[in-house]
Amino acid sequence: MCNSNILIKIIENMGKNIIENKDYLTELDRVIGDADHGINMSKGFSAVDAKLDEMNGKDWGSTLKTVAMTLISTVGGASGPLYGTAFLRASTVVDGKMEIDKEDIINMFEQAVEGIKMRGKSDKGDKTILDALIPAFEALKLAYEEGKDTKTAFKMAEEAALEGVEYTKDIIAKKGRASYLGERSIGHQDPGATSTYIMIKSINEVLEQN
């Protein structure tokens, strides 16, 4: 259903959007974190971009694994091991596959969520990546259960991720540098949830064009 050429386009688009939003993500992080999220994520995705040719034509598992290892070795901040683990865990369920189906997509997302929960010892409501990723995953799963197609399912996932990003403005940060601020973190949008939203939106943009 989704071939590995689409994956390359998705990864390329994720990189483009993350790099375009470098200053925005860093500005969000400057307010409640250590002002490096945009810089770190751009470093990571620039390194991923440089490997696109090498990944072209490979199966889903090895492509996702390359993305994971590249982010792990180049990002530098907490988002490196977090997103790296997400991609790495997702890669294990599509190892060797050139084409994937709905079930694979759900499994990949589920692994990504579980990987980030495990790595960050975190869950929904802590003002992190998970506040965008978990609602997106739940919306995607529900959409598939209701028989929706992949484009619609991802549209719903993107909307849920955006709502999750908005929700992070209302809650206290429990993880990372922002947690030192306690109640003063309220009112500010989480940079990690925002970069997750950008990545899900990037998937959508490619699906809509194909």
Next chain:
Amino acid sequence: MIGLVIVSHSNKIAEGIVDLCYEMAGKDLNIIPAGGTSDGRIGTDPILIKDSIEKAYDGDGVAILADIGSSIMSSELAMEMLEDDIKKKTCILDTPIVEGSIAVSVQASISKDMEDIKRAAEEARTTRKIS
């Protein structure tokens, strides 16, 4: 000898701690700095940490001392990437990075037992500087 890996967001901090430990515990230590990113930024690099653990390992085990935030996460990820025989003899110590590294390096110069190392780290965590 138990090897030590010093994980800091700053390469200068990691290297400085290694110098300090050599001064306090002697030059024979297996102690490897793993600070900063590969392109010289402030940050941590799980691959560098993994390589450093392998370098510090001589069969007895490796203790990791880390500063804050992603240094713990990156160290945990580095450990998952290790071969099983090294992994099961590697641990992350919950202790202040400077005080803990000094205490642990002195202990590593006299004991090959990881339990002694963990005890030294724990003591460094609770020792008051001004009584």
